[in-house]
Amino acid sequence: METIYLEGRVDTSNAGEVEQSIFSKIQSMDDPEITIDAGKLEYISSAGLRVLMKLKKEIGKTLPIINVSPEVYDIFETTGFTELFDVKKKLREIDVTDCEQLGQGGNGTVYRLDEDKIVKVYKPWMKLEEIEKERAFAKTAFINGIPSVIAYDMVKVGDCLGVVFELLRSDTLGHAMVAHPEKYDEYVDKYVALAKTLHTTHVPEGSFTRIQDVMHSRADNLGQWCTPEEIELLHSLINEIPDADTVTHNDLHPGNIMIQDGELVLIDMPEVTMGPPICDLVSVYRDMISAPRNKSSLIEQSIGMPAELIMKTGKLFFTKYTGITDPSELEEYFKKLGLLYALNVALTPGSKAERAMQMADFIMDNLLRAVVIPNEQAICALLKVM
Numbered sequence: 392m393e394t395i396y397l398e399g400r401v402d403t404s405n406a407g408e409v410e411q412s413i414f415s416k417i418q419s420m421d422d423p424e425i426t427i428d429a430g431k432l433e434y435i436s437s438a439g440l441r442v443l444m445k446l447k448k449e450i451g452k453t454l455p456i457i458n459v460s461p462e463v464y465d466i467f468e469t470t471g472f473t474e475l476f477d478v479k480k481k482l483r484e485i486d487v488t489d490c491e492q493l494g495q496g497g498n499g500t501v502y503r504l505d506e507d508k509i510v511k512v513y514k515p516w517m518k519l520e521e522i523e524k525e526r527a528f529a530k531t532a533f534i535n536g537i538p539s540v541i542a543y544d545m546v547k548v549g550d551c552l553g554v555v556f557e558l559l560r561s562d563t564l565g566h567a568m569v570a571h572p573e574k575y576d577e578y579v580d581k582y583v584a585l586a587k588t589l590h591t592t593h594v595p596e597g598s599f600t601r602i603q604d605v606m607h608s609r610a611d612n613l614g615q616w617c618t619p620e621e622i623e624l625l626h627s628l629i630n631e632i633p634d635a636d637t638v639t640h641n642d643l644h645p646g647n648i649m650i651q652d653g654e655l656v657l658i659d660m661p662e663v664t665m666g667p668p669i670c671d672l673v674s675v676y677r678d679m680i681s682a683p684r685n686k687s688s689l690i691e692q693s694i695g696m697p698a699e700l701i702m703k704t705g706k707l708f709f710t711k712y713t714g715i716t717d718p719s720e721l722e723e724y725f726k727k728l729g730l731l732y733a734l735n736v737a738l739t740p741g742s743k744a745e746r747a748m749q750m751a752d753f754i755m756d757n758l759l760r761a762v763v764i765p766n767e768q769a770i771c772a773l774l775k776v777m
Contacts, residue, residue: 393417393424394407396432401439404459410442417450425450430458432482435466443476453477457470487512487605494563494646495692498661499551503558510546512553516745519552525661526554532660535594537638538585540649556658564655565645565695568704579704582645583711585655589638590668600699602666603632609741616740616751621759623741624767628734632667639664639671644678644752646694646702669777672712673735676728679705730770733762 393416401409417425433730447454455477459467467478487510490502499513513522522545529542543555562570568578610625617625641662648737649656662768664670682690683698683705691698706721715721737759747754763770 393420394426394428396428396431397435397439400434400440401432401442402434402436403438405434406438406442409439410445412584413442413446414449415615417446422746424452425454427454428458429456429460429463430749431461435463437470437655440470440472443472446759447476452480455479458482482545482552483509484547485510485553487548499553504555505558506560507558508543509558510548510553510555512548512551516552517552519747522552522554522659525659528660529556531594531598532638532657533665535592535598535638537589538655539660559629561650563646563695564648564650565758567650568645569696570698571704579707579711580653582618582648582704583708585648585657586643586668586671586708589640589643589657590671592638593636594598594638594665596636599638599663599665601634602641602664603629603634605664606632607739612741612743613738613751615760616755621764623760624764625734625738628763628767628770631771632670633775635667637668639668639674641671641674642678643671643675644690644694645696669731669774672709672777673728673731675705675708677732677735678724679708680725681729681732727773728760729764729774731777733758733766734770737763 395413395416397409427443433462443454443456453476456467457479458481459478460481463523464473464478464480467473467476472478485504487502487504490504490510491557492501493501493509495501498517501509501511504510518654526542526545532539533541541557544556546553546555560603561567564578564582568575570658571578604630610622612627613625639658640657641664642659643657646658647657649658678694679701683701686698690701694701696704709721709724710716713724715724738753739747
């Protein structure tokens, strides 16, 4: 990827010189991938815009223009360039040194900016497109009637990126369950109701990524740990997941749910997909049944509840969601979810998450080859009926 920097003014006085400089850089490139950094660009005239049009025609592909000031962005927008090019405004820079830290998760840390806004500061390894996806998903969820926070602008925080969200003047559902045991049953009922709202909300095609597409992409990334035959098997299992136009959050635990005026509101939206409810139920099983059983301290930190209460809440959630009241039948149901969860975990190194890749060999030997492959037919059947 070649970055070309535009500085000062680009107008009739120097457009020819700028054009010559740009084209001399790309002549030696077989398949040029170009980004224009306009961070120091103060003004661009029609002559400068024509240079960019020639460049786009020459390379024959999308031409991102980044770090555009508000003044220059107005020129791009007025001339219709924002419809022809991928134009990104320069990010507002903020300082969180003196801000109260409200929480921390695997992808970032949340700080209070003021009485109305918070900022989620992402880890340095988080890619821009992944962060933009969370912001877009939060907006899409909100306009489709899913109770979720409002996402504002993307910002820069030191060397990291962040997104500003509205501040919900309340606590997470997990913390509320601990602080108000007298309301525990009421909170669980609302937790179940929120899940069912998600799982019965129909959204237009393309609103979110299909969960099958996410899983297929992860399977494609497993080449360094799996044989081609194993990857083909994973793809065949993913193909058994029914299409659905309903929503799955895929991280639906009480630490990712806020209480606002007595109602539950979703936060942390990067993993939202379109898919059947069973895919979300597997994630609830992961966080509320499997992790606390395995004494994971990370899940206690993420949810804000002790392991025993997480497990109790998970069992009650599934009892109310499924209608299964017999403990032995519930355990059988958990075994089935456990098989589907094993399939999910087998795909996690393909997400390129650092910890998952570090554990990839262990995951392949102890889940893919020891659990998923021997239970291929059972997993196929479960995906069709659950």
